[in-house]
Amino acid sequence: MASPATVGHKVVTHRTLPLVGALHAPDAPWPAVPLRKLGGRPVKVELAGVPFAVWRDAKGALGAVLDRCPHRFAPLSAGRIRPDGRLACGYHGWHFDARGQGVSPSQPGLTGCSVPSVMAFERFGWVWLAARDAPPGGELFDTEPLPFVTSWEAWVPRRLSAVLATLDQCPALDLLRARLGWDRSAAAGVRCAREASPEGFVERWEGTLDRALAWPARVPEGTSFRYERSFREVPLRATLRLSWPGRPEVVRAELFPVPEGPSSTRVVVFLFAKVASAALPWALRGRIPALLGAFTADPGQRRLTPSADDEPAFAVRFPALVQSRAALRALAARVPTGVDQTPKPWTGYKTFEVVERREETATMVTLRLRPRDGSALPSYLPGQHVTVRVTLPDGARAVRCYSLSRAPSEDGYQLTVQRTTRDGRPGLVSCYLHDHAREGTTAELRSPSGRFVLAPGALPVALVAGGVGLTPLLAMAQGLANTGAQRPCTLLLGFHSLSQVPFRETLEALCRAHRWLRVVLCLSDGALPEDSPFTCVAGRITPDVLLAHVPAEAEFHLCGPAAMLAALTPALLDRGIPPERLHSEAFGPASVVALRAGAPPAATVTFARSGLQVPWDGHTSSLVELARNHGITIPTGCCVGSCTTCMTKVLAGSVEYRQAPGEAVPEGQCLVCIAVPRGDLTLDW
Amino acid sequence: MLPAVTRFFHPVLPSRELSKGEAVVTLAGRRYGLSRGRSEVGARALGDAPPARVCERYGYLWLGDEALPASAEPAIDDEGFEHVGCFGARFEAPLHVAFDNFSEDEHTPWVHHFLGWREADLSRLDFRSENHPDRTEVRYSAPQRPSVWTPALLLLPGDHFHNQWVTRFDPVRTVYTLHWFDPKTRRPRPVVSRFAIYFVPETAGRTWLHTFAMARLEPASLRFLMPVVRRVVPFLGRNEVGDDARWIPNVAGTPFSFEGMRLGRFDAPLVHNHHLLETLYWQASMG
Numbered sequence: 001m002a003s004p005a006t007v008g009h010k011v012v013t014h015r016t017l018p019l020v021g022a023l024h025a026p027d028a029p030w031p032a033v034p035l036r037k038l039g040g041r042p043v044k045v046e047l048a049g050v051p052f053a054v055w056r057d058a059k060g061a062l063g064a065v066l067d068r069c070p071h072r073f074a075p076l077s078a079g080r081i082r083p084d085g086r087l088a089c090g091y092h093g094w095h096f097d098a099r100g101q102g103v104s105p106s107q108p109g110l111t112g113c114s115v116p117s118v119m120a121f122e123r124f125g126w127v128w129l130a131a132r133d134a135p136p137g138g139e140l141f142d143t144e145p146l147p148f149v150t151s152w153e154a155w156v157p158r159r160l161s162a163v164l165a166t167l168d169q170c171p172a173l174d175l176l177r178a179r180l181g182w183d184r185s186a187a188a189g190v191r192c193a194r195e196a197s198p199e200g201f202v203e204r205w206e207g208t209l210d211r212a213l214a215w216p217a218r219v220p221e222g223t224s225f226r227y228e229r230s231f232r233e234v235p236l237r238a239t240l241r242l243s244w245p246g247r248p249e250v251v252r253a254e255l256f257p258v259p260e261g262p263s264s265t266r267v268v269v270f271l272f273a274k275v276a277s278a279a280l281p282w283a284l285r286g287r288i289p290a291l292l293g294a295f296t297a298d299p300g301q302r303r304l305t306p307s308a309d310d311e312p313a314f315a316v317r318f319p320a321l322v323q324s325r326a327a328l329r330a331l332a333a334r335v336p337t338g339v340d341q342t343p344k345p346w347t348g349y350k351t352f353e354v355v356e357r358r359e360e361t362a363t364m365v366t367l368r369l370r371p372r373d374g375s376a377l378p379s380y381l382p383g384q385h386v387t388v389r390v391t392l393p394d395g396a397r398a399v400r401c402y403s404l405s406r407a408p409s410e411d412g413y414q415l416t417v418q419r420t421t422r423d424g425r426p427g428l429v430s431c432y433l434h435d436h437a438r439e440g441t442t443a444e445l446r447s448p449s450g451r452f453v454l455a456p457g458a459l460p461v462a463l464v465a466g467g468v469g470l471t472p473l474l475a476m477a478q479g480l481a482n483t484g485a486q487r488p489c490t491l492l493l494g495f496h497s498l499s500q501v502p503f504r505e506t507l508e509a510l511c512r513a514h515r516w517l518r519v520v521l522c523l524s525d526g527a528l529p530e531d532s533p534f535t536c537v538a539g540r541i542t543p544d545v546l547l548a549h550v551p552a553e554a555e556f557h558l559c560g561p562a563a564m565l566a567a568l569t570p571a572l573l574d575r576g577i578p579p580e581r582l583h584s585e586a587f588g589p590a591s592v593v594a595l596r597a598g599a600p601p602a603a604t605v606t607f608a609r610s611g612l613q614v615p616w617d618g619h620t621s622s623l624v625e626l627a628r629n630h631g632i633t634i635p636t637g638c639c640v641g642s643c644t645t646c647m648t649k650v651l652a653g654s655v656e657y658r659q660a661p662g663e664a665v666p667e668g669q670c671l672v673c674i675a676v677p678r679g680d681l682t683l684d685w
Numbered sequence: 686m687l688p689a690v691t692r693f694f695h696p697v698l699p700s701r702e703l704s705k706g707e708a709v710v711t712l713a714g715r716r717y718g719l720s721r722g723r724s725e726v727g728a729r730a731l732g733d734a735p736p737a738r739v740c741e742r743y744g745y746l747w748l749g750d751e752a753l754p755a756s757a758e759p760a761i762d763d764e765g766f767e768h769v770g771c772f773g774a775r776f777e778a779p780l781h782v783a784f785d786n787f788s789e790d791e792h793t794p795w796v797h798h799f800l801g802w803r804e805a806d807l808s809r810l811d812f813r814s815e816n817h818p819d820r821t822e823v824r825y826s827a828p829q830r831p832s833v834w835t836p837a838l839l840l841l842p843g844d845h846f847h848n849q850w851v852t853r854f855d856p857v858r859t860v861y862t863l864h865w866f867d868p869k870t871r872r873p874r875p876v877v878s879r880f881a882i883y884f885v886p887e888t889a890g891r892t893w894l895h896t897f898a899m900a901r902l903e904p905a906s907l908r909f910l911m912p913v914v915r916r917v918v919p920f921l922g923r924n925e926v927g928d929d930a931r932w933i934p935n936v937a938g939t940p941f942s943f944e945g946m947r948l949g950r951f952d953a954p955l956v957h958n959h960h961l962l963e964t965l966y967w968q969a970s971m972g
Contacts (some may be wrong), residue, residue: 070947072785078935091936093795093804106791106807107949347942449944635816635957647953 028235029130031256031268032064034153035122042087044077047129048259053077054120054127057085063098064120064129070094070102070113116456124148124270131457144241146252146272153268160259163267164231202230209244219244250274345378345447349389354441355412360502363419364468365434366405370412372442379408380448382479383472383557386413387446392432400429403559404448405471405503407478413445416502418468452585454479455555459581460488462550464541464568466560467495472585473559474503477510477517486516490550494522494541494560498529508533520549543571552577558584606682607632608651616677622658623648623672627685634672634685646673653681687713687889688967691737693856694749694759695885696895699771700741711887712748719746743897744771761881762860766899767911770919774894774926778937780857780886781962783894785939786929787859787882788958790825790848791951797928799834799921800863801846802827812950816957819965823954824849829865837917838876839910840865852958854965857884875907876900878918882926890937894930898922 032045033054042055044067051067053076065087067077074091082088088095096102100117104110119130156163190207205227213219228241238255256268356368371377385403392398405416419434420427437443454461454476461480463473470493477491495501498521507519511533519534522545526538537545546568550556556577558565565584572582603616605623610632620626624646627634634646647669655675665671672683690713697710698719707720715734720727726746728739736751740758747759776783786792793801802810811826829835829846845868850861860881865874879899886892898919902908943956 071949072936072946072952073939074936088795090795091932092791104949105804106810106951110947110949112947345940345944347940447942447944451945635960 029121029128030235030258031126031153031270032120032129032258033127034151035125035127038062038127040081042077042079042081044075045129046260049261051075051077052118052129053079053087054129055081055087056127057081058083059085061085061098062120062122062127063087063096063117064127065096065098065100065115065117068115070115071104076115124151126151126268144250144252146250146274149271149273151268151270153266155260156265156267157263158265159263160257160265163257163265197230200231200233202228204228219247219249223247248274345449347447349444349446350375351442352413352445354437354439354443357438360416361500363500364416364502365419365437366414366416366502367433367437368412368414369443369445377410377413378447380404381450381453382407382475383453384448384450385452385472386415386448388415388429389444389446390429390432392428393436398429398432403450403472404475407475407482413448416468416471450585452557452559452583454557455581455583457555458487460551460554461490462546462554462556463489463491464546464550464556464558464560465491465493466541466564467500468502469559469561469564469585470502471559473557474506476557481510481514481517486514488516488551488554490518490520490554492520492522492541492546492549494524494564497523497525497527498532518549520545541568543568543575546572547575554581556582556584558582603653603677604680605677606652606680607685608682609685616681618676620676623655623670623675623677623681623683627672632685646671648672649684651682651684654678655681687886689713689715689735690856690886690966691715691735691748691750692753694740694747694753694757695856696743696745696759696773696883697748697885697893698746699773699895700744700746703746710748713886714888717748719748743768745895745897761897763879763881763897763899766877766879766901767915768897769900769915770898770922772896772898772919772923772926774896774923774930775887776892776894776930776933777890778892778933778939779890779941780884780892781941781959782937782939783892783929783933784857784884784958784962785955786933786936787884787894788821788823788852788955789951790823791949792932793825794830796932797925799830799832800925801825801830801848803830806830814954816954819853819961821852821954821957821961822850823852828868834917834921837913838865838874838921839907840874840876841867843868844874852954854961857962857966858882859884873903875902875904875910876914876918877903878922880922894926896922896926 030047032047032052033043035056037043038054038056042053045052045054045064052064053067054062054064056062058081063085065076067075069076069079069089069091071089071092071094074089076087076089076096079088079090082095086095086097093105094102094113095105096115096117098117098120100115102113102115104113121128121130189210190205192203192205194201194203207225209219209221209223209225212221223244223246226241226243226245228239228243230239230241231237232239236257238257240253240255242251243249250273252272254270254272256270258266258268260266351372352369353372354367355370356366358366358368360366383403385401387399387401389397389399402415402417404413406414417430417433420430433443452472461476463476465473473491477489480487480489491507493501501521511517511519521532521534521536522539522541523536524538524540528536528538535549539545541564552575556572558568569582569584573579602618604613605616605626606613607627607630612630612632614626614630616626620629624634634648647665648671650668650670654677655670655672656678657671657674658676670683695712697712697717698708702708703719703721703726705721707718709716709718709731711717716731717734717737718729718731719739720729726739726741728737728748730736737748738751738753740747740749742759743761749757790801794804794807806828809827812824814821814823824847826845826847829840829844831842835842835844844865846863846865848861848863850859852859858881860879862877862879864877866872867874877900881897881899883895883897884892885895900911900914900918902911902914941959943952943959946952948956
């Protein structure tokens with residue numbers, strides 16, 4: 001058995017899908033759907049390629065969850081709203097509250113039925129979505145309170161970067177600016193300056209009106225005007241503000257370019273105005289259809305395509321604007337624009353080739369693999385694993401799971417394998433990979449999977465690893481760095497000695513680049529280095545050590561040997577860490593711990609129909625694995641004792657379970673995916 | 686391109702739709718022209734399709750390899766039943782998605798409108814399934830939901846619905862046997878219906894379900910009602926299959942693998958079915 005094995009290990013939390021990616025940043029709300037579109041049925045909204053089902057119950061409460069039932073992946077937006085306000089899937093009736101907590105009505109005892117959820121709130125007639133832990137969105141535009149006039153939205157068949165880069169050419173804004181500021185003929189007398197700010201940047205355009213304005217106020221010709229355009233990254237929005245120095249009138253538009261998918265963007269505009277007459281906001285509102293018409297009058301959206309001919313003239317006249325465009329392009333590159341363009345996961349196994357081998361430590365080797373057919377690879381969530389199938393020198397095939405040991409990258413998947421032994425016997429696959437994997441060696445991989453991924457939200461992050469359990473957590477730390485979220489993160493690693501710590505250079509580079517990241521090494525040999533960029537502690541990881549370096553309000557991610565988890569998990573629970581903030585994954589023979597405590601040292605398992613008798617010596621995680629090791633394939637589904645696919649008749653003897661079955665098991669049957677024998681056992685297989 | 690499946694006879698067209706002239710059908714992405722002569726129906730492979738032949742059984746045209754012997758021609762388990770109709774329904778989804786839908790009845794209260802039970806009666810649902818090396822066997826039993834159609838099936842309020850089926854893979858087909866009984870005495874009601882549904886992949890994204898409806902009436906003293914049953918059973922069957930066909934585009938993108946799904950106990954046959962689908966039907970890895 002090798003490094004982080006996840007098949008059959010229980011998971012963790014329901015908030016595990018890439019919602020934060022879709023939401024761009026944990027505390028960044030997106031305008032999702034006008035409230036008026038929410039009737040008695042749920043509505044599908046797509047943000048950065050991730051679909052959400054949004055609904056409002058009869059009492060007006062809002063909910064938003066991933067638009068995919070966890071059961072059989074039916075879209076929840078095709079479901080219905082129950083009288084109790086829960087969203088019910090239209091396929092099998094699984095129903096969910098606004099936090100995504102789910103129930104299977106046909107199997108009420110089934111656990112793990114939840115769906116990832118986000119926070120939904122109403123403001124300015126729109127439903128906004130934000131990560132669950134985001135601050136309430138009641139004060140979205142509180143920098144300068146102005147009366148809200150109206151909102152509208154336009155769908156643009158262009159990717160976000162194109163929309164951002166040419167937002168100043170948007171016909172509606174042109175029109176707004178031309179009506180209230182200047183037109184192109186007057187542009188020569190306009191000054192433009194740009195200032196960077198921590199949140200983005202601001203452009204200021206100033207000049208003198210070459211004509212009188214009739215609305216929103218009577219402004220005579222020759223009055224100076226100020227037009228400010230600022231961009232903020234979190235939440236991603238452009239603010240356009242028009243004013244006339246010395247006069248009370250102000251018109252401000254907040255534009256939210258919302259990436260819908262890889263090639264489409266919705267621009268949601270909220271208009272605010274302060275004018276002398278109370279009736280004038282209504283006059284502005286009346287102008288909106290004209291503005292909207294201008295926005296959509298050009299079906300090809302040619303004006304949203306940057307014109308190469310314009311660029312030189314712009315660069316000479318308004319160098320600040322050209323700088324702004326570069327900044328916007330950089331900003332757009334940081335915002336997820338959809339997942340549809342990315343390669344899709346494959347089914348079954350795909351043949352990969354080792355393209356790089358790197359020795360990390362004396363017992364750990366890192367392999368980078370790429371598909372032999374050259375195809376593009378689907379991305380994955382940091383923390384996920386791949387199932388690897390290799391053909392051993394004697395022709396036998398063996399399967400193991402390995403965590404991906406870095407954040408997604410275009411140049412292949414990276415695994416880090418620890419050479420393992422168990423009770424003196426070499427690990428079958430890990431030793432094969434150590435001894436035989438070279439550039440050109442092939443292995444078969446299933447698509448990345450697994451639910452042990454970074455918990456979304458804004459809470460601090462604790463990544464706690466024992467030994468090679470570091471691999472998924474390193475990927476999570478890199479993933480955090482890639483989002484730019486600056487979420488406080490502590491990587492607490494337990495090793496015997498410094499020489500056993502892999503990825504030291506990578507960790508150092510991460511720490512140097514990101515001040516929000518801290519690495520704490522717990523070295524059980526007590527030999528602490530004198531000069532280390534990391535905080536070093538003598539001894540093993542204990543709850544006291546852990547809580548001394550990590551705030552108690554953090555999301556805890558634990559990965560390591562079962563013994564480590566067995567020691568830490570109850571202790572953390574005892575100290576008041578709620579279970580929903582404890583995410584863990586064991587590797588290695590997790591079941592052996594339970595087995596050694598309760599099972600006899602040896603037993604004989606008989607597979608009656610196969611006519612096979614095999615010894616059970618406690619080294620196998622379950623009866624399914626025992627069967628598989630002897631050439632008997634018992635169909636399995638969930639591998640955690642819930643789906644009952646593997647239900648098998650017990651002809652003689654009895655079993656015990658290494659975790660509680662999700663379903664009542666009828667007398668005389670057993671779930672072999674989680675069962676181990678209590679003594680001699682005969683199965684009907 | 687899907688693997689070829691003509692080593693089994695598949696129903697491809699109701700006989701009545703080829704009264705004369707020629708029709709083109711597609712089986713696993715391969716096109717065939719069917720034509721009716723004076724005495725028999727012929728099949729012409731189009732494009733790269735391998736040669737095939739047609740046989741006519743149960744009111745349908747069945748397509749298989751040219752070399753398939755007569756012993757391979759279809760035989761529906763209809764002993765004791767009278768054939769009361771057959772029909773095809775198009776499912777805009779891959780084979781495994783349409784097939785999964787028909788491998789469980791858990792969806793009954795939400796997708797269907799007549800057969801089966803209400804959500805309120807879920808606690809009284811009885812379910813059993815067995816996996817075998819060549820087939821799956823499943824049984825569901827629960828109170829029949831009220832409907833205007835229950836009198837037409839000679840049912841009384843409170844009767845229980847029982848659906849028992851066997852799925853095989855040469856080709857992919859399920860034979861559902863439906864009956865109703867009085868839950869107090871366990872005595873069956875007179876009408877017993879059977880639907881043999883063949884799951885026929887037209888392309889990678891479209892599946893046809895060809896259904897053969899059968900029924901019987903017991904005791905013999907009630908056989909005078911058979912004309913009613915002959916009409917009601919296929920009508921209800923067509924409606925129920927239609928409910929599934931309308932829903933199925935919602936889940937058409939479901940992957941073949943169950944990776945990431947939170948399966949429950951009613952999904953146990955699905956997992957085994959996929960294994961048999963790969964090994965017995967496609968005989969090729971879908972990966």
